[in-house]
């Protein structure tokens with residue numbers, strides 16, 4: 001599809017947009033097992049020689065499938081090298097004061113899940129871990145119905161594709177899952193906390209000439225709730241959408257053609273990965289419900305690279321310093337630093353007065369677009385000497 005945003009609306013009027021829901025879907029109920037509060041092992045742990053830092057936590061609590069559980073591969077699609085778009089629907093996400101959890105907290109939790117070890121065990125199913133795509137906020141005044149249905153979320157995505165804010169399925173260079181976070185004050189269908197499915201995109205356009213028949217677009221929605229609820233449901237839908245995006249991939253036996261019985265549905269236990277609550281999922285190779293976690297690194301930033309230095313419009317290009325866990329120096333781009341923080345590693349700065357300030361990821365939305373920009377900064381405290389911009393150039 002070759003349309004550009006500059007194309008006059010009239011030439012688009014010959015299109016016929018059609019969005020058909022899939023015959024089935026994977027749902028997650030609104031209840032969760034008790035949080036187990038596991039976390040990554042302390043950096044001082046000696047259990048991981050040779051730099052191995054992946055640990056597979058297994059669960060056998062009530063609601064977690066027994067070791068005799070098996071899966072079926074229907075031979076259908078799995079997602080590889082997919083990107084996950086995070087879409088925030090409704091004015092409530094950008095309201096002042098911000099909701100709890102805030103948009104920023106939800107973004108950071110989702111980014112952490114995507115950047116960390118959580119998805120590791122889906123590789124056995126022919127899928128590969130997905131990475132963070134774009135972050136989108138609906139335009140002001142665009143709000144979901146208070147009692148929404150999946151079709152409402154599908155319409156949001158259809159309109160965003162039709163309006164050019166999101167690419168058409170056949171224009172995507174890799175598989176994409178659009179995950180829509182529903183705002184506070186809205187209600188999901190009874191007993192459903194989230195859902196993933198796909199939809200068929202059909203379009204006939206004469207100018208420019210383009211015919212798309214039943215291209216598939218993958219989507220999920222997550223109901224509003226506590227911060228732990230939202231990240232848990234997101235993690236559940238994520239691993240299921242990757243391993244069974246269209247209901248004919250990996251399912252847990254007995255399979256179900258309409259209410260897909262998937263790897264997240266076989267498990268109930270939740271845990272913490274890098275401080276973010278996730279739900280365990282079935283790993284056939286481990287014969288258990290699993291949550292992969294890894295070592296945390298302590299990273300002291302001692303210099304930054306920023307040119308020009310005193311211009312707020314140019315971001316920090318790079319940071320560097322010492323990896324105290326493995327005792328090796330590091331230098332990385334700001335983007336790499338963000339991904340490392342997302343994976344649960346700790347970055348900090350020591351100021352001239354000896355005070356320590358944690359480096360965190362923040363997000364801002366410039367007025368010229370609705371897609372957020374993530375950046376690093378020190379957490380505000382009483383010291384003025386320890387922020388990133390006070391460090392020497394390197």
Ligand SMILES: [Zn+2]
Nearest residue numbers: 026027264265
């Ligand atoms: Zn599910």
